[in-house]
Amino acid sequence: MKVFIEKHPGVFWYMNVFLPLICGMTLYMFIHQDWLFAFAERQSSLFCWLRGITYREFRPQSWFGYFVKNQLGDLLWAYAFEVTLVLSTGNLRKALLYGIVITIAAELFQLLPIVYATFDILDIIAQVVGVILASIVSRCFYKHWLTIETH
Structure with a gap:
């Protein structure tokens, strides 16, 4: 796989954008419930049917379970956004500066009364961690790629 990615760096970037998004969407489909999903279920019988077969009530018993249910999707979204x-x-x-500012602003935007979402400081932390992780991975890939290109 390493040799394939070295020959096709675009695959690395696509994987680092789309895999986190797919994982986050799957996670949300299975265990997340909020006003947006309720709205989508009312608007689309297909989405309502899909949620009916995928959604399972998940009541976390640990801080890790709480993180998976409530913040992991935000972290994955922020990771893909940063890439x-x-x-x-x-x-x-x-990109790091923009990523941090935009993800914090997006969460602060939820404080407005016209937005039907819930502000959570833990979401900000998860999103900033996702941005920083993506920045580190991108920096490592760039350094690795430059050493391959110069040899």
Whole structure:
């Protein structure tokens, strides 16, 4: 797999965008319930049917279970978002700054009364961690890629 990714670096970037998004969406489909899902279930009989066969009530008994249910999806979303920022800006520092500012702003936006979402400081922490993890992975890949290209 390493040799394949070295020959096709785009695969690395696609995997680091789409796999976290797919994992996060799957997680949300199985154990997450909020106003957006309730709205989608009312609007689409297909979505209602799909949620009926996938959703399972999950009551966490530990801090890890709580994290998986409530923050892991945010972390995965922020990770994928940061990777796309790295790709679109081509600048690791700029992408890191943009990623942190935008993810915090998105969560703070939920404090507005017109937004039907719940603000949570733990979501901000999870999103910032996701941004930082993606930044570290991107930096490592760039360093590895540069050593391959120069040899």
